[in-house]
Amino acid sequence: MLIREAVSEDWRSIWPFFHAIVAAGDTFAYPTDLTEGQGRELWMLSAPKHTAVAVDESGEILGTANMYANRPGNGAHIASASYMVDPRRSGRGVGRALVEYSLEWTRAAGFRAIQFNAVVETNVHAVRLYESLGFKIVGTVPEAFNHPTEGYVALHIMHRSL
Amino acid sequence: MLIREAVSEDWRSIWPFFHAIVAAGDTFAYPTDLTEGQGRELWMLSAPKHTAVAVDESGEILGTANMYANRPGNGAHIASASYMVDPRRSGRGVGRALVEYSLEWTRAAGFRAIQFNAVVETNVHAVRLYESLGFKIVGTVPEAFNHPTEGYVALHIMHRSL
Numbered sequence: 001m002l003i004r005e006a007v008s009e010d011w012r013s014i015w016p017f018f019h020a021i022v023a024a025g026d027t028f029a030y031p032t033d034l035t036e037g038q039g040r041e042l043w044m045l046s047a048p049k050h051t052a053v054a055v056d057e058s059g060e061i062l063g064t065a066n067m068y069a070n071r072p073g074n075g076a077h078i079a080s081a082s083y084m085v086d087p088r089r090s091g092r093g094v095g096r097a098l099v100e101y102s103l104e105w106t107r108a109a110g111f112r113a114i115q116f117n118a119v120v121e122t123n124v125h126a127v128r129l130y131e132s133l134g135f136k137i138v139g140t141v142p143e144a145f146n147h148p149t150e151g152y153v154a155l156h157i158m159h160r161s162l
Numbered sequence: 163m164l165i166r167e168a169v170s171e172d173w174r175s176i177w178p179f180f181h182a183i184v185a186a187g188d189t190f191a192y193p194t195d196l197t198e199g200q201g202r203e204l205w206m207l208s209a210p211k212h213t214a215v216a217v218d219e220s221g222e223i224l225g226t227a228n229m230y231a232n233r234p235g236n237g238a239h240i241a242s243a244s245y246m247v248d249p250r251r252s253g254r255g256v257g258r259a260l261v262e263y264s265l266e267w268t269r270a271a272g273f274r275a276i277q278f279n280a281v282v283e284t285n286v287h288a289v290r291l292y293e294s295l296g297f298k299i300v301g302t303v304p305e306a307f308n309h310p311t312e313g314y315v316a317l318h319i320m321h322r323s324l
Contacts, residue, residue: 029237074308075280075317076192112314115303116229117279132212139278139301141317146236152274155237157319 003101006051006064011040013061014053014071017053018043025148028121029155048109052101054085055096062089065098069105070115079111079162082127097139100132107135107162119156120145127156135160163207163256165263166214169219173202175251176215179248180205183188183316187310189285190244210271214263216247216256226252227260241273241324245288257288261295269324281318282307289318297322 006014007121013137015036020137022039025032032043045051053061070080081102085094106114116135128139132142143152168176177198184201187194192204207213211230215223225247232242243264247256268276278297281289289299297320306312 025176025236027231029235030181031234032236071191071280071306072193073191074187074194074310075306077301077314078306115250115306118233129234138303141240141319142319143274144240144277145234146239148236152239157303159303161304 001054001056001062001097001141003052003054003065004099006044006053007058008044008134010053010061010064011044012092014043014064015039017088018064018084020087021084027126029118030110041121043100050109051107052098052105055099055100062092062110063094063098067102067114069111070117071127075109077112079106079109079114080117081106095129096133096141099129102158103133103162109162113159113161116156116158118145118159120147121148121154121156127158128160130160133160163216163218163254163259164199164226165190165259168215170204170206172223172226173206176226176246177201180249182249183246183310184248188312189282189288190293191280191307197204198320207303212267212271214260214267216260216263220249223255225256225260227264229264229276231273232279239267239272239274241271241276242279243276257291258295261291262280265295265322265324275321275323275324278318278320280307281320282309283316283318284312289320292320292322295322 051066054063065083069076070078083098109160138159139157144155213228215224227245229243231238232240279285299318301319306317309315
């Protein structure tokens with residue numbers, strides 16, 4: 001597996017699983033009816049923001065991540081990041097590799113920490129992955145996410161110094 | 163004191179204290195070098211978002227608030243809000259009146275709670291005001307705000323059900 005900066009042509013391969021994940025509506029607080037154009041604008045970021053893809057030996061895209069300053073101004077030293085793994089490619093450590101990449105990239109870019117603003121509490125796999133990589137839950141907003149099958153569930157704020 | 167929806171012409175009166183507050187850089191994680199046009203775009207919101215002003219008997223603007231969905235999609239039932247009081251008009255309960263107005267407005271708009279994402283811990287006056295109106299600190303992100311005189315200080319996430 002290789003992780004590299006995303007290029008514009010990658011979107012064609014990202015969109016199918018991006019769309020499936022967003023439409024499922026159980027992990028991201030994105031509009032569940034995002035069009036392809038809106039999705040591209042949201043996900044495919046330009047410098048100083050950054051979008052990356054994980055690819056296998058044949059160049060096929062397994063997952064993607066993006067990262068950026070969480071706030072402007074006097075909050076701009078904290079990064080945030082998002083990750084999506086093609087569900088057909090899960091279980092290979094793609095998510096872990098993407099988080100590790102984002103830790104390296106944001107550290108190199110001079111950020112002092114990464115903060116996740118909205119980790120759905122029922123997304124236990126993600127919470128455990130982040131915790132295993134040193135993130136801590138620093139806050140929990142009750143009933144902040146309307147899960148399609150679980151109803152109102154909490155969103156965690158997670159944080160890790162770099 | 164009256165609180166009413168802001169109109170475009172109000173910006174002329176808001177900008178001087180808005181600019182002073184943002185340039186001071188000790189309470190908002192906004193770019194401290196915001197231009198007037200950027201400030202207007204950031205603050206003067208259109209439906210379904212909402213911007214309000216507090217005015218005195220002579221119609222002079224004492225402070226302003228805005229409010230909006232904190233997230234899209236399955237997070238859109240939680241509002242967020244921001245408040246600015248003209249420092250020359252402080253001590254008259256303007257901030258409290260603006261927060262109370264935002265509680266009423268967001269409740270009427272169908273939101274289930276209000277969440278503040280970034281309350282600077284050294285902004286003790288605001289933290290106390292919010293707590294006195296039923297908000298609770300549900301999370302604290304360490305060193306997330308680079309205060310111009312205090313250095314790296316925490317940002318609180320605060321929350322109140324409606």
